[in-house]
Amino acid sequence: MAATSLQDVMDEAGNIVDVLRNSKIGMYVYPVVAPEFSNWRVEQEAWRKTAVLFDQSHHMDEVIVEGPQAAEFLAHHGINSFSNFGLNRAKHYVPVTPAGHVIGDHIIFREREDKFVLVGRAPTSNWLMFAAAYGNWNVRLRHDPRSPSRPEGERVLREHYRFQIQGPDATAIFEKMNGGPIPDIKFFHVDWINIGSKKVQALRHGMSGAPGLEVWGPYKDKDYIHSTIMQAARDAGVNLVQCGARAYSTNTLESGWIPSPLPGIYSGDGMMADYRQWLGADMYEAAGAIGGSFVSDNIEDYYVNPFELGYDFYIGWKKDDFIGKAALEKIKAEGAKRKKVTFEWNRDDILKVIASSFEQGTPYKWIDFPQPNYASSSADMVCDDSGKMVGMSMFNGYSFNERCMLSLGVVNNDVQVGDVLTLKWGEPETTGKTSTEVHKQAEIRVRVSPTPYSSEARENYADSWRTKS
């Protein structure tokens, strides 16, 4: 019988690592949006130098959680403190397993006392949908999954459009479209602004390391809002550059968020075993791909915890209980063993890899610019001089602003900023993944660097989680 649940898939496969490393789902793309509007170098430059427009309507799931117990439900399934979660605020919401492993993360907005909007990758959506079905919660959930990766000319509709405008010149655009100064919205707070004849919600954000606003509303308004924003930029004399799919995901390299931790849901019993029965065989957790040089028989070796990602400072320790609390208390007591860093790749080693694609024979794994990731979750070995693995690289990309290939990941605590390590690039054997050509492995020297790497992000995000890692 064909597998219908993740657990079926795991039972058939013997080892889920093999399934995920051989997934045929293809690259994890930024869907629907054009690859480039101008070109990816200029689009990257815009968020640093002028202003950029991100169309975020398509690449994320949205979950709406409503009902008398909405806040209680979410507080129980996420690590975050909810005591300071007033109306019109947003948080970076992180659920973990009972064992304390990160499942994923969403941006969560509180629209009403009893209504929250969550936006992010599938693992958190799926976990919350399961949790509502599994527990006894007086909540209503609505799920709008991310858009298809390859619509091929078919129409794509969403619940909401979602735009983000960022960069040093962004404020002039906001004032022009609002018809006057905009409210002084604090970081990760929401207020209402005017865009033409529409009143829209705006979140103060800054993904790429420059301040900005994220606005959203009914999808039917998308074209109107888009053209009003573009006109406001022209009226303000600002070069607002639309960002395409190729540049988009690289903004996180400069700001330091890791979008793609493998959800730690493949092990554990009790609720976790039930979750694996609940998860469909066609869902992200069963169908997604692991790419990279790190191969372990033990799926848990791919997991991370909130301390390692720098999320520990917003754990709601005062909450009576939440899933994973005991495990996190134990990690806290013992001290986390790894920390988040940026890896700065050695130029000459990159050129060596590229040069191999100009020779006959099996080349090194191609480094695609600006986004070389080839799976839903990446895991590349980072080793010290003795060849011992001391870190895991988890998200790669080239930054034209930094003139550098960077990756985000975790290293053992004794690794220091400035250390030069070796990243193994490419997989040890040919897998079933369609996203990679047959290749051999390369060694790329990487210098351990702070997160966020961008000095702008470091300076402007003093109150953000991104600087706390």
Add this chain to the structure above:
Amino acid sequence: MAATSLQDVMDEAGNIVDVLRNSKIGMYVYPVVAPEFSNWRVEQEAWRKTAVLFDQSHHMDEVIVEGPQAAEFLAHHGINSFSNFGLNRAKHYVPVTPAGHVIGDHIIFREREDKFVLVGRAPTSNWLMFAAAYGNWNVRLRHDPRSPSRPEGERVLREHYRFQIQGPDATAIFEKMNGGPIPDIKFFHVDWINIGSKKVQALRHGMSGAPGLEVWGPYKDKDYIHSTIMQAARDAGVNLVQCGARAYSTNTLESGWIPSPLPGIYSGDGMMADYRQWLGADMYEAAGAIGGSFVSDNIEDYYVNPFELGYDFYIGWKKDDFIGKAALEKIKAEGAKRKKVTFEWNRDDILKVIASSFEQGTPYKWIDFPQPNYASSSADMVCDDSGKMVGMSMFNGYSFNERCMLSLGVVNNDVQVGDVLTLKWGEPETTGKTSTEVHKQAEIRVRVSPTPYSSEARENYADSWRTKS
């Protein structure tokens, strides 16, 4: 008053070269189709090693020419011989100006005595629509323009779907979907085959240098045909790889067709002057972009003639008259001054260019893989040791099959295969084009090579125009 025609644009600008070199239209993309299905290296490899599926439903204009004078009308506006143009044949149709400059090219199919279907870039469509309006022809034209470059989730509809299947393993797929051996269709001939429950027209073709079939039919059948083809490949045990937008245009590097000559319509009086009044200011000829290091005040320096592109052997000299005949006779008598070649780029010089994007300051023009073109028409200077321009590079791309960056273009007759010349990469000044970042120029050594470059194409296309250049 705003310019409404190409002529208005030219009158305002003084020099149309400046307009086209500063166009803000962006890259000339392969629209609607996903950037990658698997990855562009594997997609390129498929047309050489197994089989590839091209979705050509979106990137070209289609023009249907019908009516009592359809054949006469087309014969008068193209250089091709029509004497051997029976039913169910196709040709590579090339119109030129009265001065003998290439306007563009289409693939033309004869469906009935009085009905032709033409597929290709806008310049030929526009020219034919003008010609029908300008002359006194008893013809009916229907024009289905190419799909929008950035549909952003809106639905895109066309008159016809159009798929091409190619590669050494393609025949097994055809036989499986046809339910038995397919007719022995000669190159550039059309016959009918079965795809599931549909009878469809199939053209024997081979764009990427490997034999194959192009099939088309009503757009509403697209999903059915697509899934039937994919199923037939699975049933036949063939790894049929879908080709995405990033790899698609590079197939021509191996087979040797230059898709993007600048239409030679910006000069000449009489009919040409009337054409420039007819052409809208928003059409390809007025809004498109010229990119590259070759800058001349004289737009005619960007033109090519059919001899230079290797199309001379199918000129219909026996036709009483056709537009451009006298000019072509003169060129023939004098001998063409240039010929088509492939330029094989030097690896070390490419690496030098890439290395500059890992340093602060102004880099060399980024070479995007696999398709570095950044305009509707490319014109890069190719010079000899003394710095004298002896050729023009017109279409670029990296071939994973050849492990080489290649470009197609024309060189003076005295240049020989094996000569090493220097290609100037990047523009001498910053233009208004959105498709390129600020950059400096690089010198890239190129070795003059035959066209087609691919040995497979050379061997398998003995009866095609591609080998005659």
